[in-house]
Amino acid sequence: MSTAPADFDALMAEVMAGAERFGHREHVHLTWLAVRRVGTVAAVGLVGGGIQRTARYANVPQKYHATMSRAWVELVGHHAAERGEEDFGVFVGRHPALLDKRLLTRFYRPATLASPPARNGWVAPDLAPFPWQDASRAG
Template sequence: MPGDTATDALDDAAFLSAVETATWPGERFRHREHLRLAWLCLRAHGVEAGHARVPDLIQRYAAALGASGKYHETRTRAWVLLVGAGLAAAPAGETFGDFLGRCPELLEGSLLARHYREETLDSPRARAEWVPPDVAPLP
């Protein structure tokens, strides 16, 4: 699968460090980078700790860039659950590119529409706190 050269230019440790120190450019922290961050955290810390680490990192990153208002709790946690489901079947040594090749549906920004109504995700409550799916359960 073709990679995103901006994201793939850094190895996993350097990418994670760039997000942790808010040196990764905000305009280049898009959907794929969110997925990579979740993939790295879940692999390194396991499901429970990884689920806590991703929102914390994204919130701190957004705050450092002056974009705290962009954080969305439900979207973040739902994507982490979807990445976690993909990781459950991951072979040893799988790279992020391999992971996306095996789980290409994760690149579809509309994937959450299979689990949530648009008005639910657009609600202030879903932005501020976890809201469970209202269309179909997450894996």
Template sequence: MTTGTERKDGTTTFDTLLAEVTASAGRFGHREHVHLTWLAVRRLGMSEALHLLDDGIRRTAARAGAPEKYHHTLTRAWTELIAHHAGGDGGDGGDGGNDFDAFADGHPALLDKHLPERFYRAGTLAAPHARTGWVEPDLTPFPWQTR
């Protein structure tokens, strides 16, 4: 038996996670993007979630005729930020348990689409190499990097 986020072979897909998030919301704004990332991290762990999201967002942008909207640094930064707050291991641990609304209520900063600007200069994020590859934060490190 499979869940709504798995193929018959049991693997989670970007498209099924996207369908799960948009079915309950009816739209795909920032909160839904965070929800999608949270689901991927909870089910796959941070590393696998990053690969799934990276590929899925890239394909979705290309299909929409807007491949320039894909941004690798932002995709990874959001995945790492959400994983940090969700317990990142894909297990049952982490804040919010299996309830995204509780998770979002507990971490309202994640619902601010400008959150990466606390860590990056605008020029850094606008640079072409930040769109295609990973760039470390240049204003302040992520919270887990300061320990």
């Protein structure tokens, strides 16, 4: 599925309609909306591309982080698939860990996230597997 900058802009407008600033909660909300509208795989490109364009436009392209962007989309997508909540408040009420900006440190070493390969492309977790990866090993 192709995603356009207008798709990201529409999601951003929806999230910001009730927000004073774009903080972590709004980032998770935007990601949740994207996952619900286009699925997790397409949301990786939609959210990542939108954040990257926004950072370039704001003249801070170094703020875009490829691994963090994809990891957050995949985490939100994993939890969104569990019950399919229709309300964002209900969703984060059931998954409060997603509101913790430091959540990725459960899966990645700080040095890994700080590395150029992680900033510029996908790097798999090196501290602990994601929940869906761990579940595939249980049994």
